[in-house]
Amino acid sequence: MNKVEPRTLAGFMELLPKEQILFEQIKNTIETTYQQYGFLPIDTPIIELSEVLLAKAGGETEKQIYRFQKGDADISLRFDLTVPLAKYVAKNYGNLSFPFRRYQIGKVYRGEKTQKGRFREFYQCDIDIIGDGELSILNDAELPSIIYTIFKKLGFEDFTIRINNRKLLNGLFEEIGQKENSTEILRIIDKIEKIGKDEVNKELKELGLNTENIEKILAFIEIDGTNEEKIEKLEKLQIKNEQFLTGLEEIKQTLMYVELFGVPRKNYKLDLTIARGLDYYTGTVYETFLNEYRELGSVCSGGRYENLADYYTDKKLPGVGISIGLTRLFYKLNELQLIQANKKSISQILIIPMLENLDEPIKLATELRNLNIKTEIYLDDKKLKTKMKYADKLQIPYVIVIGEDEIKNGKLKIKNMQTGEEILTEFEAAQIAKSLDNMQ
């Protein structure tokens, strides 16, 4: 028989079980945290009509789309979870309760150039809060606490959620008569950490700004100090522009409430350089950095948008959301060995029968499972050494070997595979469960 080489496409992550257990653990941490804050699950198709999915898209994104024909339908794979959310809310508007708090965790597709750490299929983990017509700025203050809780649970301490409000910058641009250039200016400013001040200066000049205006912009984004000092300095700029003043009021409220929502002061700060270079965001924007690993880029980003679904509906649907690109994050954290598995195996215990008649070992496995202990029984006829090696390779924490003696004496030993410690106990599920509790 001719063999086909079993291989996986480049840019598609496929993990060995041990890594997959860790991946699932992180995904689970994110999901349970989203639920802890009362977000509702939705699950939209991976395939949508191209007309629907690409209603707003264009440029770079569109080139990366997996788009094809099936029968007479022009269809595409989703490239994010935001457009499907917009479709979902517009379509189900009458059946949803607002503010609509939804989470979605799922795979999305972008045909990017394949390179290390870049994926064409990757998980996004999104939450958004969508208002019907309006949405209080307090929602913007709640999201950082969700970011905080997740990264805390993942074992990180030294991370900073950087918060800004785009109305400040946009207001400034209006004030200096550069409104029509604002998207372009934002795009340039956004790169300041990467390319440095001089390069930003140069690019702004190329865009046609005069020295006075460039200096105003740079002075603005270089405002430093504590959050309170920055706010004070912003107030002292005496800018009268209405959008600027709204942004100032919004960011003051956001920052004030973030702490009440449980984020320690050391884990968030006002960062006037964050703009998230997209037209999409109109108010609050977030980026999150692991301070010792800035090279990872932002590990959780998002922001406020004026209108979720204006290409589908006349309803005004303002929203605020955040997204974690889980596949890339996992890849990086795993590479740097920054995450530890709570448990390395699925099974808590492996029963190894070493006798002809498997009745008693099987009964015991069944009883342990009924006590909610994740139990595996080695059913194939192999040498003890092979069976022990299996437990070892899978890092199953406890092993019970059952031979004729154990049956005869009604006693057995639970072996802790890590310490080698053995505990003698009754051949009885409830007793074993109790011993396991004591051993942990």
Next chain:
Amino acid sequence: MNKVEPRTLAGFMELLPKEQILFEQIKNTIETTYQQYGFLPIDTPIIELSEVLLAKAGGETEKQIYRFQKGDADISLRFDLTVPLAKYVAKNYGNLSFPFRRYQIGKVYRGEKTQKGRFREFYQCDIDIIGDGELSILNDAELPSIIYTIFKKLGFEDFTIRINNRKLLNGLFEEIGQKENSTEILRIIDKIEKIGKDEVNKELKELGLNTENIEKILAFIEIDGTNEEKIEKLEKLQIKNEQFLTGLEEIKQTLMYVELFGVPRKNYKLDLTIARGLDYYTGTVYETFLNEYRELGSVCSGGRYENLADYYTDKKLPGVGISIGLTRLFYKLNELQLIQANKKSISQILIIPMLENLDEPIKLATELRNLNIKTEIYLDDKKLKTKMKYADKLQIPYVIVIGEDEIKNGKLKIKNMQTGEEILTEFEAAQIAKSLDNMQ
């Protein structure tokens, strides 16, 4: 702005949040049960190279594939989780521990004709146990207990796991000199419940079988009685064919151990008519029926195969597995209202602030979340009626309204939204948690 109509492709399930909560609950029941038996998670890409994915496929399946070109790659969406498993095991053979017990829950794609209850995108929930060279028949006896546990947990009592072994039928065909027709005969027999005995008789005749052989086949599959009686009758047939005798031994062992694995006698039976009409299975086969809803067809099926991945590797990899087609199952159960949600909302409690200063309500929400209570706080400025209606529509079980009085007095009321009962308690997270425990 021109609007695009927000719509979802036919044949693609997209649920409202309330139904999605129920769907997730069922998915979760299946996943945690798979884990309880020590199966390891894997997650393979939805997209594979067509050459890899279609190495073995052909006929009906191939026509349904979502296959397309991206750049210079000929790629396809997976149509099941078995081929990706075969690829995965062949590819990672050296890094896996055998018997390899894996579960995978994920979406698969088949461009079937759209009709009610048929889906083009659907979840499969699979487990398989793969041996390296060989795999004990005891593994075949373990799987029914997993099926049993899942449907029990989902609230069903009256269901039957029907078990057979294809070697019995295949051996019989050899005995009567119809080996080359066996696949075709199996396909016909498999339909006996649907089309009746006469039609089966007719189709076998059309296939070229003589009356004597047809009668032997029908006599065989009409063997009735208890499992023990059926085994006895099979033994009395005095068939000397080797495959038949192996099958007889295997099914005896399987049935004997199924009960030790915890499946009550009323929930499984030997059914000699089950063949699962595919070339794929070579030994044990399973189908599961909800007896009051036979029209649903088998809700969990599977079986034993000789060789998982012979189109990728020379390694002999026998396996046994089962699969639940979750999307269709959910659709049917939901339509018949056969499943109840454990909880109808994600949030356990909604805090409704009715005052200017939200500091105290927000602090309380944060503290409740830190106590692992799924807490939501209504942050937008609306009338009390609107906020209560929100809790009601989302079926959040408990509500706390906080106004100036609650702040002043340091006391608040927890309202049970279903019974209307209210409990007065201290304005303090730990006290509220305690009261919630008492109210449940």
